[in-house]
Amino acid sequence: MKVSHIEHLGIAVKSLDTAIPYWEKMLGTKCYNIEEVADQKVKTAFFKVGDTKIELLESTSPEGSIGKFIEKRGEGVHHVAFAVDGIENCLAECEANGIQLIDKAPRGGAEGLSIAFLHPKSTGGVLTELCENKNK
Template identity: 80%
Template sequence: MKPSHIEHLGIAVKSLDTAIPFWEKLLGTKCYNIEEVPAQKVRTAFLKIGQTKIELLESTAEDGPIAKFIEKKGEGIQHVAFAVEGLENTLAECEAEGIQLIDKAPRGGAEGLSIAFLHPKSTGSVLVELCEDKNGGCKCGK
């Protein structure tokens, strides 16, 4: 696996309405995109600093993965995402190396990215997301 960069850091929050102003002020930048990903029971908000994005994650359901994360661990960093080329091949390489996959195949994520997660049991307790952008970039107006 050869990631090109950290695509984003995912931060679980109880409320985007509360979190967005805090992060905008802290980072000195504006949120450029808010969207809902119904399949993942989450609303996301994105800010960009340098080449890296901060993804704020608010659960849209009590049984969603972000709600469960917050219930168990509180608000905070939920995952780190790496940009890769050839996500399907990267997943096959990871599996061949004995890394447990949450997603055996890519699925759709926020901002039109193809995503897949590696299980924290295989990554030192860190939830790792792999992302591939087949659409030519984020909506952040680089």
């Protein structure tokens, strides 16, 4: 598997309204996209930092993965996402190498990306997301 760059760092927050002003001041840039991903029960906000993005994640339901994460661990870094080409092949390679997959097949994510998660039990405790921009 070849990773081209860190696509984004996902940060779980209780409120985008509270978090966005902090990150705008911290990064010296404006949030360029806010989007809801209904099937993942999350609202996202993005900031560009070089080739990498910061993705803020606010739960739209306590039953969503971000709501559960915040309830259990509080706000903070949720995942690291890597940009790849051929996400299906990357998942097959990961599985062949004994990495536990959360997603056996890619699904739709924010900003039109194809995404899939690898389980932190087999990635050194780090929830890892693979992302592919099939529209480039």
